[in-house]
Amino acid sequence: MVLISTSVQGLQRLIDTFRQYTEEFDILYNEIKTQYMSLLPRSLKHIAKPQIFLGNHRLEFMHEFPYLGHIITDNLKxxxxxxxxxxxxxxxxxxxxxxxxxxxxxxxxxxxxx
Structure with missing residues (x-):
């Protein structure tokens, strides 16, 4: 599943909604395999990576991610x-x-x- 948001707070809300949905319908997910990526312009790359949580588990930041046969990178190249x-x-x-x-x-x- 891919969640897309324009802000860190919006992404955290989406993840919290996803977590509530999985608990309500007894769906299992793997916290360790769940990761996130931030697509920022070069001028904002110096900003610290936000901490995103799925429940009590802090999600890992990825620089590149395979998606539908293509590799998406955080530098948009x-x-x-x-x-x-x-x-x-x-x-x-x-x-x-x-x-x-x-x-x-x-x-x-x-x-x-x-």
């Missing part, structure tokens, strides 16, 4: 996401190269002539 895509492309290229490594050179030329 896509460098980590591009590295992930490049790594996936290299893995796919290596897989294709290994599959065709056993063919003879004549067979490769026959299949890939335009």
């Amino acid at each position: 896509d460098t980590a996401d591009v590295k992930l895509g490049r790594r996936a492309l290299c893995a796919t290229g290596n897989m294709i190269a290994r599959r065709f490594a056993f063919y003879l050179q004549d067979t490769k030329l026959l299949h890939f002539r335009s």
